[in-house]
Amino acid sequence: MSALLKLARGAQKALGSTRAYSDAAKYPKITTHYTLNPRDKDPRWKDVDMERFVDEVDIVIVGGGPAGMSAAIRAKQLAAEQEKEIRVCVVEKSAEVGGHLLSGAVLDPIALNELIPDWKDQGAPLNTPVTKDTFSFLTNSGRIPIPIFPGWPMDNHGGYVVRLGHVVRWLGEQAEALGVEIYPGTAASEVLFHEDGSVKGIATNDVGIAKDGSPKDTFARGMELHAKTTIFAEGCRGHLSKQVMSKFNLNSNSAPQTYGIGLKEIWEIEPEKHQPGLVEHTIGWPLDKFTYGGSFLYHLNEGTPTIAVGFVVGLDYSNPWISPFQEFQRFKTHPKVRHIFEGGNRIAYGARAINEGGFQSLPKLTFPGGCLVGCSAGFLNVPRIKGNHYAMKSGMLAAESAMESIFGEAQKTAGFEPTAYPEKIQNSYIWKDLKNVRNVRPAFHNPLGLYGGLVGSGFSIFLKGKEPWTLKHGPPDHECLKPASQSKQIVYPKPDGKISFDLLSSVALTGTNHEGDQPAHLTLKDDRVPVDHNLALYEGPESRFCPAGVYEFVPNEEGGNMKLQINAQNCIHCKTCDIKDAKQNINWVVPEGGGGPAYNGM
Numbered sequence: 001m002s003a004l005l006k007l008a009r010g011a012q013k014a015l016g017s018t019r020a021y022s023d024a025a026k027y028p029k030i031t032t033h034y035t036l037n038p039r040d041k042d043p044r045w046k047d048v049d050m051e052r053f054v055d056e057v058d059i060v061i062v063g064g065g066p067a068g069m070s071a072a073i074r075a076k077q078l079a080a081e082q083e084k085e086i087r088v089c090v091v092e093k094s095a096e097v098g099g100h101l102l103s104g105a106v107l108d109p110i111a112l113n114e115l116i117p118d119w120k121d122q123g124a125p126l127n128t129p130v131t132k133d134t135f136s137f138l139t140n141s142g143r144i145p146i147p148i149f150p151g152w153p154m155d156n157h158g159g160y161v162v163r164l165g166h167v168v169r170w171l172g173e174q175a176e177a178l179g180v181e182i183y184p185g186t187a188a189s190e191v192l193f194h195e196d197g198s199v200k201g202i203a204t205n206d207v208g209i210a211k212d213g214s215p216k217d218t219f220a221r222g223m224e225l226h227a228k229t230t231i232f233a234e235g236c237r238g239h240l241s242k243q244v245m246s247k248f249n250l251n252s253n254s255a256p257q258t259y260g261i262g263l264k265e266i267w268e269i270e271p272e273k274h275q276p277g278l279v280e281h282t283i284g285w286p287l288d289k290f291t292y293g294g295s296f297l298y299h300l301n302e303g304t305p306t307i308a309v310g311f312v313v314g315l316d317y318s319n320p321w322i323s324p325f326q327e328f329q330r331f332k333t334h335p336k337v338r339h340i341f342e343g344g345n346r347i348a349y350g351a352r353a354i355n356e357g358g359f360q361s362l363p364k365l366t367f368p369g370g371c372l373v374g375c376s377a378g379f380l381n382v383p384r385i386k387g388n389h390y391a392m393k394s395g396m397l398a399a400e401s402a403m404e405s406i407f408g409e410a411q412k413t414a415g416f417e418p419t420a421y422p423e424k425i426q427n428s429y430i431w432k433d434l435k436n437v438r439n440v441r442p443a444f445h446n447p448l449g450l451y452g453g454l455v456g457s458g459f460s461i462f463l464k465g466k467e468p469w470t471l472k473h474g475p476p477d478h479e480c481l482k483p484a485s486q487s488k489q490i491v492y493p494k495p496d497g498k499i500s501f502d503l504l505s506s507v508a509l510t511g512t513n514h515e516g517d518q519p520a521h522l523t524l525k526d527d528r529v530p531v532d533h534n535l536a537l538y539e540g541p542e543s544r545f546c547p548a549g550v551y552e553f554v555p556n557e558e559g560g561n562m563k564l565q566i567n568a569q570n571c572i573h574c575k576t577c578d579i580k581d582a583k584q585n586i587n588w589v590v591p592e593g594g595g596g597p598a599y600n601g602m
Helices: 003-026 066-081 110-115 164-177 239-247 324-331 388-406 421-426 429-436 450-463 503-508 529-538 576-580
Strands: 054-062 088-092 132-138 143-145 181-184 188-193 199-204 207-209 215-220 224-232 259-268 278-284 293-299 306-314 345-355 370-372 522-524 551-555 562-566 586-588
Touching: 054 066, 054 199, 054 388, 066 088, 066 110, 066 164, 066 388, 088 224, 110 388, 164 181, 188 224, 188 239, 224 239, 224 388, 239 370, 259 324, 259 576, 278 450, 306 324, 345 576, 370 388, 388 421, 388 429, 421 429, 529 551, 529 562, 576 586
Parallel strands: 054 088, 054 224, 088 181, 132 278, 224 370
Antiparallel strands: 132 143, 188 199, 199 224, 207 215, 259 306, 259 345, 278 293, 293 306, 522 586, 551 562
């Protein structure tokens, strides 16, 4: 080889090293989670014992919300009626049952009446029957009443204003009394499969992993829970439910799911302003006519004059400058609204994504080895803003179907598929209700926005779903953003600390806590995307759509550019980032069990 060629190749190698260093400086490694950095290729894990303890149950339920607890209770009830022995296990990632739940909520007791008919005698925390309903359109300074007719979806009479976490905690007590095994603080991190491809159960998360992805001295392997049938009741955008849908192609015949982000606060207000049982909803200001959303304000009957107030923003919004949290804070300053908060004290805050796709977006509900229930399947009535009674009913029907499969005829696969479940759903009020309101949400996709949507949805409600057409939803939420350069920048008012608040002081009210020395559970498929795509094209919308300040763009001292910083310890498990990220680059996975918010009846 000539000296000149050697010199040229040496220069090329040096240039390559410089570029590699430059790239490493510009794009510092963010994601260290094992789901994207396999441990079998990491020498730090070479001598670590990876064997997992295995336990066998009949039914494992992922998620201890209203759907999961109702499924567990119903399975045990049926076993007792049929004089059969059955092990039912519920794994719940929250440190306490109900600790991660957030909902409005006005609960329709129809499913509870069926599940536990004597719930009043059993002390269920349904203490506030709805006494008055109002629905209004907010202008910049005024409030226009919209009539609510008896029997329409917005009619809440017969329902109860509840703190859902308290209701589910009570359901957990009923389940345990029947012999259900409940494991709070236990995150299901992996779906397990039989050799024939059917679901075998789940594995719980490993603990004792350092932030850089290496094993700590305290490392402990998760355990495997094998079951005849696995019921996924994780709630909206469950991360294992998402995997199961993909694995079995459950969405092949349905429209893409569409979502909203619901933000909520609990206040103690002045006694003279308190009206237990009052239910108020608004649409309009502060959102523009092309952004779907609205507010709720419910008066509870508790020891102190307490209200629950919240705001929902459809995640199909197009303006990347929108901050759902800031829209919520701005809503409370409306001249026809702010008086309720004056002199009051905010005591809680939280947020959670909700399903809005309805009938068109329902997936195939079963697969070999299990099924989807509740908001994992997308059972939510958009005009009623209700899904908890559907969650309970679907859990009950899933349990009945699972019992039929387990104690019925021989199965085709090693995992038992509750094949009767879809038909039971179609014969229930869940299917009828969702079909009747199927055109309400997509009616808002029109050139007139909110105004056309009100007319279209009102027409659909008037016809009670008997119109011979089914409207289509728009594109998936993550495809709806317009470039920042083509969108109007929004300058939000500074919080006053009395009625409107900053984000970090709000997050402090959630009680959120995660073990600090663990890999961020907000994983990025490509660490370059946040800067090269999201920041460049949309001015970093993740710093605004997250209701907990998890995502920040900060100066990168080494690379001379901006970089994304993930404050995973702030995460309140709302799943908005997993839904709205424009490139679907963010994949939410479970942190160590017990981490996350510590809601007290949200």
